[in-house]
Amino acid sequence: MQMADAAHPISHAAVPHGDAHGHGHHPNLEHHFDSLTQQFDAGKLGMWLFLATEVLLFGGLFCAYAIFRRNHPEVFMYAHQYLDTTWGAINTVVLLVSSFTMAWAVTASQRGQRNLTSLLLALTFLGGVGFMVIKAIEYQHKFHDGLMWGTHYDPSKHGHGHGEGHGAAAHGAAAAAGHAAAGDGRGGAAESHAAGAAASAGAAGDHGASAAHPEATTSVHAPETPGQGASAAAADADVPPERAPLEPSQVALAPSGPAGLHVGGHDLHGPRPDNVHWFFGVYFTMTGLHGLHVLAGMAVIGWLFVRSVRGDFSADYFTPVDLGGLYWHLVDLIWIFLFPLLYLIH
Amino acid sequence: MSSLNPAAAGPLVGAPATDNYLTHSRGFWSWAATLDHKRIGVMYLVGIFTMFLVGGLFAVLLRSVLLTPDAAAGGVKTIVDANMYNRFFTLHGAVMVFIVIIPGIPAALGNFVLPLMLGAKDVAFPRLNLCSFYLWLIGTGMALSSLYWGGVDTGWTFYTPYSTKVGSSGAFGGVVPVVAGAFVLGFSSIFTGLNFIVTIHKLRPPGMTWFRMPLFLWGTYATAVIQVLATPVLGITLLLLLAERLLGIGFFDSELGGDPVLFQHFFWFYSHPAVYIMILPAMGVMSELISVFSHKHIFGYKFIAFSSVAIAILGFLVWGHHMFTSGQSELLGVIFSAITFSIAIPSAVKMFNWLTTLYKGSIDFKAPMCYALSFMWIFGIGGLTGLFLGMMGLDQHLHDTYFVVAHFHYVMAGTIFVFFGAIHYWWPKMTGRMYDEGSAVLASILMFIGFNLTFFVQFMMGTRGMPRRYYEYRPEFQMGHVISSIGSYVMLAAVLLLIYTMIRSLRSGRPAPANPWGAGSMEWQCASPPPHDNFKTPPPVVDAYDYESLEWDERVGGYVHRGRRGGPAAAH
Structure with a gap:
C-alpha cells in the first residue's frame, strides 16, 4: 500500500526512541498512539466504519425504493420520465470529476505538494457547488410543477406550469x-x-x-x-x-x-397510475439526503482547504485529506447508484 | 519498576495525594472539555444514573396509578389522568431504552474500563468520545423537552400511523422532539461503538491477542458491531417518520398508499438488535463477575467469546418475531420463529459456562456477585419466556399482554442488575474508595425480591389476558397489580439504599487497594483510581482469569501478584 509505505518511515523517524513519556513526539501524533502509522490506521478504520454506517443509512432508503418499485413498477415507469436525464447526467459527470480531483488531492498531499493540494481541494469544492446548483435547478422545476411528495403532490401544476413556462x-x-x-x-x-x-x-x-x-x-x-x-x-x-x-x-x-405528453423530449405513454407521489417521495428523500451529504462533504473539503493553505499537511501527515477523500468518494458512489435507479429506469 | 505493579508499592495504595485522573486537573472545564476516557465514563455514569432515576420515577408513578382498576374505584387514578398515564409509560420506555440501558454499560462503564482492560492509554478517538457524550446530553434534553411540547403517548415504538397523525399540539406535538432526540442518541451510540471497535482493533498492546482479551471486551466488541450496523437503520427510520409527520411524505401512511407495516419492519430491524446492544455488554460483565467472585478460571472462554459474536449476528435476523400479528406472511413468520429459537443456543452456552464456572468455585457473596447471581435467575426466566413468545401460535394469544411486558423486563432489567453489579465491581477503581459491603448486599437482595415481586405476577396476568399499556382494567386483575406495585416500591427502596451506600462510600469509604477483588484483568494492575494516562508503559499481558498467581496481601488490603509482593517485580 502506498499510504502505509508513506507513513511507515515517518513513524520511525518522527518518534524519538526510548522516550516512554511521550514528550517530543511528532506534533500531529496524539498521546495515546505509539506511532503515526498506528494513528493513521486507526483513523482509516474509523472512517471505513463510519462509511459503513452511511451505507446502511441509505440502505434503508434503497430498501424502501425496492419495496415500492416491486409493488408498483408502473408508478416508477410513469413518473421517472419527469426527471431530467440531461441534468442528471451532467451532475454525474460533475461529481465524477470532483472525485477525480479529490483523489488527485490526496496523492498530492501525500507527496507534500501543498499548493497543488490546495488547488485540487478548491476544484473539488467547486464540483460540489456545481452539483448543488444543478440540483437546485432541478428541484425548482419540480416544485414549480407540483411534482412533489405525498400530500404536496399536485398533478395539476405540471400541466399548467410547463404550459405557461414555455409560452x-x-x-x-x-x-x-x-x-x-x-x-x-x-x-x-x-x-x-x-x-x-x-x-x-x-x-x-x-x-x-x-x-x-x-x-x-x-x-x-x-x-x-x-x-x-x-x-x-x-x-x-x-x-x-x-x-x-x-x-x-x-x-x-x-x-x-x-x-402523449411531451416532457423534456420524452414521451409519456399510458395513463397516470395511482400514487405517483411515491416516486417523488422516494426521489426527494434519496436525493435530499444525498444533497445533505454533499453539503457535509463540502464543509469537510472547505475545512481541509483552509488547513492545506495554512500548511498543516505534509508528506508526514495527510490523514485528514485521506479520510475526507474517502468520505467524498462515498458521496459520489451513492449518487452513482441514485442516478440510474431514479433517472434511467426502463 | 513499581509502575508495572502499583499494587506492590504499598505507600501508593489509596493515597489520594498522588496524581490520579480525578486530581490531575481541576475546575469545571477540566471535566466538561476532558478527553480522558475515564472522566467521560464518569460523566456518562452520573448522567445515565440520573436518567435511570427519572425513568424509574415514571415507572413508580405508573405502578401507583395501576393500584386501582378504574376511576370508579376511586383512589390514585384521579392523580394522573389517562392521557398523562400514556405519556408516562411512553417516556418510561423511551428513557429506559434509548437513554439508560443502551448506553448504560458500554458508554459509562465500557468507556472507563475498556482502555484499561486492554492496556491502552485511551480510546482511539477521544474527541469523538466526548462528542458522543454531548450528543447523549442533547438527545436526552430533546427527548425530555417533549413534556413541554405536550408529551408523547405513542409508546416507545412510535408505531405509525398513530405517531404521524396524533399529537397534542398539531404537527409538531411531542413526537417530533422525542424522535429527533432518539435520532441524536443513535449517533451518540454509533460513535461509541465505532470508537470501541477501532480501539480493540488498533490499540491492543503487544501480547494482547484476541483470545487473551477479557470477555467483557468480547461482549463490548460484539455490541459495538451491532451499534455500528443497526443504528443507522434506526436513523433513517426516524428521519422518514419525521418527514412523514412534518412534510407528509406518505411512505407509512395507508391513506396515501403507504405501508404502516413497513415502519414496523424498519423499526424492529434496529430495535431487535438493540435488545442485544443492551444484553451483550451485560453478559460480558457477567463473565468477569462470575469468574472473579468464584476465584476460578472462566470455563469455556472461546465458547463464551464466540457466542457473543453469534448472538450479534443472529440478532439481526429475528426482527420479524415482533410482527407475528401484524400481517406478515406465514412463511416469513416461520423463518423468524425458527431463527428466534436458534438464538437461544448461544445464550444458553453462556449460561451453562457461567454455571460450570461456579461449580466447585470458592464463591464470594460480595455485592457484585449477588447481582450477577440475580441476573442468572432473571435472565434465565427472561430468556425462556422469550421462547414462548417466539412461537407463532402462542404469540397470537400473548402478544401485547403483560406477559410480553414481564418478558422484556426480565431481559432488559436483567441488564440493569448487571449494571448495578458492575458499578459495585468497578467502584473502587473509579473512586478509589471501598463501599460498605453489608448495605450493598442488602440493597441487591431487596432489588431481587422487589423485581420478582413486580414482574413475575405479570406473567400470570398476561396469560389471563391483561393487555399491556392499559390505564383501566377489570377488577379480577387488581390483586396482581397490587402485588406488582408493591414490588416496585421495594425496588425503589433498594435503589435508594444503593444511592445511600455509594454516597457514604464517597464520603467515608476506606481507600481502595489496586486489586480489592483478586481479579486478573489489567485494569486492576494500575492504582485505584488510575493515573491520568493509565499505564506509563504497557503492563505485561497475563491470562485475565488466572487467579493462582494472586494472593491476599494484608499490608495493602488487596490482592497482589505472587512473587511480586513487597518488592520489585520478580516475574517478567
Missing part, C-alpha cells in the same frame, strides 16, 4: 368546457390532446377544483380565452391541496389512448 398557447383547463383540443406545451412542443382525453385531463388537472368545487369547474373554467382559464386554474392550483382531493379515484387520470 404554449392553450391549456388543459380550457378543455374543461368539453370542447376543442387543448395544447399542452410541455417541453416547448405544444401537442394536442384528443378532446375526450383532454377533458378528463382538465378535470383531473383541476384536482381540487373538480373534486371540491364541481360548480366552479364548469362555470369559472369556461372562459372565452384559454389564457384566462389557465391563470384561473393556476390560481386554483395555488390553493394548498387538501387530502381528500388527492384520493386515488379523484387524481386518477385515465386518458386512454395515445395522448
Whole structure:
C-alpha cells in the first residue's frame, strides 16, 4: 500500500526512541498512539466504519425504493420520465470529476505538494457547488410543477406550469368546457390532446377544483380565452391541496389512448397510475439526503482547504485529506447508484 | 519498576495525594472539555444514573396509578389522568431504552474500563468520545423537552400511523422532539461503538491477542458491531417518520398508499438488535463477575467469546418475531420463529459456562456477585419466556399482554442488575474508595425480591389476558397489580439504599487497594483510581482469569501478584 509505505518511515523517524513519556513526539501524533502509522490506521478504520454506517443509512432508503418499485413498477415507469436525464447526467459527470480531483488531492498531499493540494481541494469544492446548483435547478422545476411528495403532490401544476413556462398557447383547463383540443406545451412542443382525453385531463388537472368545487369547474373554467382559464386554474392550483382531493379515484387520470405528453423530449405513454407521489417521495428523500451529504462533504473539503493553505499537511501527515477523500468518494458512489435507479429506469 | 505493579508499592495504595485522573486537573472545564476516557465514563455514569432515576420515577408513578382498576374505584387514578398515564409509560420506555440501558454499560462503564482492560492509554478517538457524550446530553434534553411540547403517548415504538397523525399540539406535538432526540442518541451510540471497535482493533498492546482479551471486551466488541450496523437503520427510520409527520411524505401512511407495516419492519430491524446492544455488554460483565467472585478460571472462554459474536449476528435476523400479528406472511413468520429459537443456543452456552464456572468455585457473596447471581435467575426466566413468545401460535394469544411486558423486563432489567453489579465491581477503581459491603448486599437482595415481586405476577396476568399499556382494567386483575406495585416500591427502596451506600462510600469509604477483588484483568494492575494516562508503559499481558498467581496481601488490603509482593517485580 502506498499510504502505509508513506507513513511507515515517518513513524520511525518522527518518534524519538526510548522516550516512554511521550514528550517530543511528532506534533500531529496524539498521546495515546505509539506511532503515526498506528494513528493513521486507526483513523482509516474509523472512517471505513463510519462509511459503513452511511451505507446502511441509505440502505434503508434503497430498501424502501425496492419495496415500492416491486409493488408498483408502473408508478416508477410513469413518473421517472419527469426527471431530467440531461441534468442528471451532467451532475454525474460533475461529481465524477470532483472525485477525480479529490483523489488527485490526496496523492498530492501525500507527496507534500501543498499548493497543488490546495488547488485540487478548491476544484473539488467547486464540483460540489456545481452539483448543488444543478440540483437546485432541478428541484425548482419540480416544485414549480407540483411534482412533489405525498400530500404536496399536485398533478395539476405540471400541466399548467410547463404550459405557461414555455409560452404554449392553450391549456388543459380550457378543455374543461368539453370542447376543442387543448395544447399542452410541455417541453416547448405544444401537442394536442384528443378532446375526450383532454377533458378528463382538465378535470383531473383541476384536482381540487373538480373534486371540491364541481360548480366552479364548469362555470369559472369556461372562459372565452384559454389564457384566462389557465391563470384561473393556476390560481386554483395555488390553493394548498387538501387530502381528500388527492384520493386515488379523484387524481386518477385515465386518458386512454395515445395522448402523449411531451416532457423534456420524452414521451409519456399510458395513463397516470395511482400514487405517483411515491416516486417523488422516494426521489426527494434519496436525493435530499444525498444533497445533505454533499453539503457535509463540502464543509469537510472547505475545512481541509483552509488547513492545506495554512500548511498543516505534509508528506508526514495527510490523514485528514485521506479520510475526507474517502468520505467524498462515498458521496459520489451513492449518487452513482441514485442516478440510474431514479433517472434511467426502463 | 513499581509502575508495572502499583499494587506492590504499598505507600501508593489509596493515597489520594498522588496524581490520579480525578486530581490531575481541576475546575469545571477540566471535566466538561476532558478527553480522558475515564472522566467521560464518569460523566456518562452520573448522567445515565440520573436518567435511570427519572425513568424509574415514571415507572413508580405508573405502578401507583395501576393500584386501582378504574376511576370508579376511586383512589390514585384521579392523580394522573389517562392521557398523562400514556405519556408516562411512553417516556418510561423511551428513557429506559434509548437513554439508560443502551448506553448504560458500554458508554459509562465500557468507556472507563475498556482502555484499561486492554492496556491502552485511551480510546482511539477521544474527541469523538466526548462528542458522543454531548450528543447523549442533547438527545436526552430533546427527548425530555417533549413534556413541554405536550408529551408523547405513542409508546416507545412510535408505531405509525398513530405517531404521524396524533399529537397534542398539531404537527409538531411531542413526537417530533422525542424522535429527533432518539435520532441524536443513535449517533451518540454509533460513535461509541465505532470508537470501541477501532480501539480493540488498533490499540491492543503487544501480547494482547484476541483470545487473551477479557470477555467483557468480547461482549463490548460484539455490541459495538451491532451499534455500528443497526443504528443507522434506526436513523433513517426516524428521519422518514419525521418527514412523514412534518412534510407528509406518505411512505407509512395507508391513506396515501403507504405501508404502516413497513415502519414496523424498519423499526424492529434496529430495535431487535438493540435488545442485544443492551444484553451483550451485560453478559460480558457477567463473565468477569462470575469468574472473579468464584476465584476460578472462566470455563469455556472461546465458547463464551464466540457466542457473543453469534448472538450479534443472529440478532439481526429475528426482527420479524415482533410482527407475528401484524400481517406478515406465514412463511416469513416461520423463518423468524425458527431463527428466534436458534438464538437461544448461544445464550444458553453462556449460561451453562457461567454455571460450570461456579461449580466447585470458592464463591464470594460480595455485592457484585449477588447481582450477577440475580441476573442468572432473571435472565434465565427472561430468556425462556422469550421462547414462548417466539412461537407463532402462542404469540397470537400473548402478544401485547403483560406477559410480553414481564418478558422484556426480565431481559432488559436483567441488564440493569448487571449494571448495578458492575458499578459495585468497578467502584473502587473509579473512586478509589471501598463501599460498605453489608448495605450493598442488602440493597441487591431487596432489588431481587422487589423485581420478582413486580414482574413475575405479570406473567400470570398476561396469560389471563391483561393487555399491556392499559390505564383501566377489570377488577379480577387488581390483586396482581397490587402485588406488582408493591414490588416496585421495594425496588425503589433498594435503589435508594444503593444511592445511600455509594454516597457514604464517597464520603467515608476506606481507600481502595489496586486489586480489592483478586481479579486478573489489567485494569486492576494500575492504582485505584488510575493515573491520568493509565499505564506509563504497557503492563505485561497475563491470562485475565488466572487467579493462582494472586494472593491476599494484608499490608495493602488487596490482592497482589505472587512473587511480586513487597518488592520489585520478580516475574517478567
